[in-house]
Amino acid sequence: MIDKNKGKKDFTNFLREHGQRLTNERSVVLNRILSCTGHFDPDSLYLQIRQTGLKVSRASVYRTLNLLHKSGFISIVRKTEKGTIYECVYGIKHHDHMHCNECGKVIEFYSEELEKLQEKICEKQGFKGQSHTLEIRGYCAKCKKNMK
Amino acid sequence: MIDKNKGKKDFTNFLREHGQRLTNERSVVLNRILSCTGHFDPDSLYLQIRQTGLKVSRASVYRTLNLLHKSGFISIVRKTEKGTIYECVYGIKHHDHMHCNECGKVIEFYSEELEKLQEKICEKQGFKGQSHTLEIRGYCAKCKKNMK
DNA sequence: TTGTTATTGAGACTCATTCTCAATTAATAT
DNA sequence: ATATTAATTGAGAATGAGTCTCAATAACAA
Ligand SMILES: [Mn+2]
Ligand SMILES: [Mn+2]
Ligand SMILES: [Zn+2]
Ligand SMILES: [Zn+2]
Numbered sequence: 261m262i263d264k265n266k267g268k269k270d271f272t273n274f275l276r277e278h279g280q281r282l283t284n285e286r287s288v289v290l291n292r293i294l295s296c297t298g299h300f301d302p303d304s305l306y307l308q309i310r311q312t313g314l315k316v317s318r319a320s321v322y323r324t325l326n327l328l329h330k331s332g333f334i335s336i337v338r339k340t341e342k343g344t345i346y347e348c349v350y351g352i353k354h355h356d357h358m359h360c361n362e363c364g365k366v367i368e369f370y371s372e373e374l375e376k377l378q379e380k381i382c383e384k385q386g387f388k389g390q391s392h393t394l395e396i397r398g399y400c401a402k403c404k405k406n407m408k
Numbered sequence: 409m410i411d412k413n414k415g416k417k418d419f420t421n422f423l424r425e426h427g428q429r430l431t432n433e434r435s436v437v438l439n440r441i442l443s444c445t446g447h448f449d450p451d452s453l454y455l456q457i458r459q460t461g462l463k464v465s466r467a468s469v470y471r472t473l474n475l476l477h478k479s480g481f482i483s484i485v486r487k488t489e490k491g492t493i494y495e496c497v498y499g500i501k502h503h504d505h506m507h508c509n510e511c512g513k514v515i516e517f518y519s520e521e522l523e524k525l526q527e528k529i530c531e532k533q534g535f536k537g538q539s540h541t542l543e544i545r546g547y548c549a550k551c552k553k554n555m556k
Numbered sequence: 557t558t559g560t561t562a563t564t565g566a567g568a569c570t571c572a573t574t575c576t577c578a579a580t581t582a583a584t585a586t
Numbered sequence: 587a588t589a590t591t592a593a594t595t596g597a598g599a600a601t602g603a604g605t606c607t608c609a610a611t612a613a614c615a616a
Contacts, residue, residue, distance in 0.1 A: 281562060281613050302603085317565045322604060339487040341573085343603055358535050371529055374522075378544060381519050386549030387506050394542045396526060401534030429582055429593060450572080465596045470573060489604080491572055 262351045267294050267333070270350075274331040285316045289324040290333070299337050299347045299366065338395060356394040362403035410499045415442050415481070418498075422479040433464045437472040438481070447485050447495045447514065486543065504542040510551035 271290055272282045292309055293300075306321045316324075325346065328334045337345045337357065356374075358367040374394075382389040399407065419438055420430045440457055441448075454469045464472075473494065476482045485493045485505065504522075506515040522542075530537040547555065 279562080283563060283613070285564070315565095319565060319567095319605080320563085323563090358530065358533060358537070360535075361538065367533055367535060369529060369533060371525070374525055374529065377519070377522055377525060378542075381517060381522065382506065382544060382546070385506060385515055385517060386552070387508075387515060387544070388547040388552045389506070389544045390509065390546040392542065392544040394526075394540065396530060396535070396537045396540040398530070398538040399536040404534070404536045427593080431582075431594060433595070463596095467574080467596060467598095468594085471594090 262294050262348075264291060264294050267350055271328070271331060271333065275327070280327075285320045286324050286327070288314050288316050289321055290328065293325075293328060293334055293346075293348045294350065296348050299345050301343050301345050303343070335391070336393075356396075358396045358398065358400070360400040360403055361397055362399055362407075365400045365403075367400065410442050410496075412439060412442050415498055419476070419479060419481065423475070428475075433468045434472050434475070436462050436464050437469055438476065441473075441476060441482055441494075441496045442498065444496050447493050449491050449493050451491070483539075484541075504544075506544045506546065506548070508548040508551055509545055510547055510555075513548045513550075515548065 267290060268282070268287065271286070275282055275286075288309060289305070292305060296305075302321055302325055303318075305325075306316070306318050309316050309321070325334065329336065329346070333348065333350045334346045335349045337347050338359075339345070353370060354375075355368045355370045358369065360366075378392060379389065415438060416430070416435065419434070423430055423434075436457060437453070440453060444453075450469055450473055451466075453473075454464070454466050457464050457469070473482065477484065477494070481496065481498045482494045483497045485495050486507075487493070501518060502523075503516045503518045506517065508514075526540060527537065
């Protein structure tokens with residue numbers, strides 16, 4: 261389970277280093293994304309927050325998401341026609357995604373071998389890799405079967 | 409070099425199969441993207457076309473780019489705040505990208521080993537991979553040096 | 557506390573992309 | 587070739603995710 265107190269402390273430190281403050285609004289958004297298990301989009305997040313009775317404006321949600329992205333708490337899963345999809349990566353093992361073109365299902369996977377190979381490829385180019393996004397698109401097992 | 413005639417034929421076939429027609433406008437856009445060596449965005453493409461004296465509306469450029477994407481002539485490199493960046497992939501060997509966070513340089517690379525490994529990983533999940541996008545972000549050799 | 561400065565929120569604004577619909581054009585039938 | 591039918595185009599309006607403005611407010615340091 262994710263340690264929210266540590267998260268709060270880490271985020272505060274990030275903000276401090278940039279001359280910024282931990283406000284109530286930022287704290288609310290932070291808490292919400294630390295509770296998110298899956299992928300999410302800004303507006304759903306906003307609505308979820310409002311449903312709990314807390315008041316944070318859309319502008320602040322967007323602003324905070326940008327901060328959380330810069331500080332590495334969340335990462336962008338993909339950008340669709342309808343907006344950006346994020347996921348919380350704080351205290352969560354890195355993984356990549358497969359995306360079913362038919363039903364939209366998302367499969368998360370991790371391969372040590374794949375990570376190592378990417379590092380090797382970066383070295384060959386003199387490139388210092390920091391992060392990466394790999395999305396494999398195609399058909400999940402179920403949809404694959406239904407196609408015949 | 410890319411065979412534009414074959415390209416035209418292939419695109420026409422795609423359109424026919426969908427009850428659509430190869431118009432002058434679509435032909436102009438197709439020709440332009442087949443001449444593109446690097447990455448491009450819709451509006452630059454539109455302006456390039458206008459500069460050659462040809463008349464194609466923005467709406468048609470966008471519409472045709474969508475068709476070219478669906479038919480596999482172009483692929484989306486990345487979506488930025490400022491819009492979508494495409495590249496022509498017709499008759500061009502697949503590759504992935506490294507992106508320098510500092511200077512914006514883009515390195516294209518290809519690794520047979522990486523492709524094979526991805527296939528293996530897909531099989532393990534019962535997933536039928538069709539396409540993928542891998543973007544590695546970090547620092548290019550030059551920027552890496554300038555950081556110290 | 558007090559002073560200083562960052563932050564917030566409502567709504568205006570941006571701008572890439574899509575939509576509308578009357579006029580036009582490609583493909584097909586006669 | 588000409589008429590028929592349906593797809594396509596373009597100008598500009600519309601959409602909508604995300605950003606910006608700025609007066610009011612809250613965080614923080616002393
Ligand atoms: Mn994920
Ligand atoms: Mn490329
Ligand atoms: Zn599926
Ligand atoms: Zn660089």
